[in-house]
Amino acid sequence: MTSITLLLIALGLGLAAWLVARAKAWSFQKDGEHCRLAARPNYHAWYVALWVIVPLLAFTIMWAMIEPQLVTNAVLASPAAQNLPQFGFERDSILAEARSVAAGGGAVFNPDSEALVAPFAEAIQRFRLISIAIAIAIALLTGIFAFLKVKPDFAARTRVERAVMAILLLASLVAILTTFGIFASLVFETVRFFGMVSPIDFLFGTHWGPDPMSNPDNPDPSRYGAIPLFWGTIYIGAIIAMIVAIPLGLMSAIYLTQYANPRLRAWLKPALEILAGVPTVVYGYFAALTVAPAIRDAAVAMGIANASSESALAAGVVMGVMIIPFVSSMADDSIAAVPSAMRDGSLALGATTSETIRRVLVPAALPGIVGGVMLAISRAIGETMIVVMAAGAAANLSANPLEAMTTVTFQIVAMLTGEGSFDHPATLSAFALGLVLFIVTLGLNFVALRVVKRFREAYE
Amino acid sequence: MVTVIHPNLEVIDPKMRAVDVSVYYGDKQAIDNVSIDIPARYVTAFIGPSGCGKSTFLRALNRMNDTIPSARVDGTIELDGEDIYRSGMDVVQLRARVGMVFQKPNPFPKSIYENIAYGPRIHGLAETKEELDEVVERSLTRAGLWDEVKDRLNDSGTALSGGQQQRLCIARAIAVDPEVILMDEPCSALDPIATAKIEELIAELTDRYAIVIVTHSMQQAARVSQRTAFFHLGKMVEYGHTSDIFTNPIEVRTKDYITGRYG
Secondary structure, three states: OHHHHHHHHHHHHHHHHHHHHHHHHHHHHHHOOOOOOOOOHHHHHHHHHHHHHHHHHHHHHHHHHHHHHHHHHHHHHOHHHOOOOOOHHHHHHHHHHHHHHHHHOOOOOOHHHHHHHHHHHHHHHHHHHHHHHHHHHHHHHHHHHHHHHOOOOOOHHHHHHHHHHHHHHHHHHHHHHHHHHHHHHHHHHHHHHHHHOOHHHHHHOOOEOOOOOOOOOOOOHHHEOOHHHHHHHHHHHHHHHHHHHHHHHHHHHHHHHHHOOHHHHHHHHHHHHHHOOOOHHHHHHHHHHHHHHHHHHHHHHOOOOOOOOOOHHHHHHHHHHHHHHHHHHHHHHHHHHOOHHHHHHHHHOOOOHHHHHHHHHHHHHHHHHHHHHHHHHHHHHHOOHHHHHHOOOOOOOOOOOOOOOOOHHHHHHHHHOOOOOOOOHHHHHHHHHHHHHHHHHHHHHHHHHHHHHHHHHHOO | OOOEEOOOOOOOOEEEEEEEEEEEEOOEEEEEEEEEEEEOOOEEEEEOOOOOOHHHHHHHOOOHHHHOOOEEEEEEEEEOOEEOOOOOOOHHHHHHHEEEEOOOOOOOOOEHHHHHHHHHHHHOOOOOHHHHHHHHHHHHHHOOOHHHHHHHOOOEHHHOOHHHHHHHHHHHHHHOOOOEEEEEOOOOOOOHHHHHHHHHHHHHHOOOOEEEEEOOOHHHHHHHOOEEEEEEOOEEEEEEEHHHHHHOOOOHHHHHHHOOOOO
């Protein structure tokens, strides 16, 4: 609530500052006939407005972080809080309930909270007033500071330009910092897990079957061998899926760039790219309800009696289909990036179109194609929904594509949604698996992007 | 308006003959009723201002315009009396007989050896490795490049200098043993020294091939060609001995162009 009030104040004062500063800048232009402003009035206006809004936003964020603590401290100091339990879960829940009732209304459930509602409401109110006062003081201070700089020869334009750059930089940092945050949280939980199960057992063990109901203080390391998961992930995502996706994707890219007439291409290429937008859950249905039974029936018809209805083949094939647009659009881009002079050179020597593709275009575009395939693999091994629905949960270490297999992503879902408590090694193993997946896909992407980049440079 | 053909131009049995050729890109006409005889063992130059259609006409001679979907060719073009636009014509064979060198050197991103061996391989001109080696050496020698590259045949063709790359492309065209070589402003991306080498090479190649060269530079046309055709706005204005075109032009437009009034 307080944050919204502060935001509104920031916007209101910002608007006021904008108008005032603009009026002042205009007045220079009107007063002196030959007075030439270094920047148009709007820039002066933005300069002052930014000086008002940005510090206020910073204050709002900071206040949102410290305000709950300030309020709680004030309440705890009040006489009504003297008979709270000293520590623990109960104390926290009483405080939380009183707080939410004080802030948003509603009925009190726990009688102990009752007495605290009034002090909470009073403290929230008090601190809101304090924050508004501070906000206005800050705005006045920074606003006046900026306003005094508005003079005909003041280069407001370059200052605003710098501010724009800073805002853009901040926006791009958000994504990067988030990645670091994800990595840090994974590492933190993984270290806890490796405190219970050694990394050697985890990375090289061949039996996977964590028991969430076992004694968390004494886990059996032989049940945490992740090799079957790694194998399943590679077998489904990097082998079966790619056997489907690479030839089909490459051939469709070649058809689209070299043979399709422009009208067909204008229709077919977007159609293929739409495939990339189909939710993976839909592919999962398709794999589980259509492809998997079909594969089982075919296997039974060929005399393989114990064919499972969940198979690595079904998940891999559907995943391959899902990846086709990826491979094809990367391959399309890299083939199209090969200068047409190469193609003409080959055709002028009397090569046919397919000879030209096979001997000149594809070799020249190969680095780009390889990069695209690597990106596709990293996407495939991180894919979750299809394997959850079609590949099964059995951690089999097998090369038989008709057998059920499980993957890293499937087990992350299974472990996190299982019955184990949060600090049980079975649950924590999900973080270790996630970290491995994160590092592998990050590595693949890194290498792939470098390969693609070098390829681009070669033709620019 | 018809093409002015210099009366002293002797009629030689043509290697290629174009009769009433018009080329269209979609609705736009790029070439208007051009007829010309191209003799063997001569260098024929096409000159004219930018956009006059000389490159378009050149590309019609080995059907490279086929790669542009909207392009259409009317009239007949014959190679040894055989219409190259007739249905059932093997375009692949045609292009092996009528080779082409482009404006910008376009070696394949392969080794020097592979660049030359590419054509002979796809046309099955060499049975054994030894034969192929021989074709590569012969072609590079003819293109005057052998001594410069014989020790680094496995280096990438794209690592050569611009002039060397263009000679590599000429060697690549020679390697499939063509009868006609079309050159589309082959020196426009090269410095004067590299240009001089290519011009020398063109002169040497006339002993076996019919060469057609499109050029922007009138000096180059004067230096390398025996016959010159002047193109303007899609029409062939004048055709004659190179010396006559440059010293006694008949048409006013030709005269204005070669004296530098426009272009």
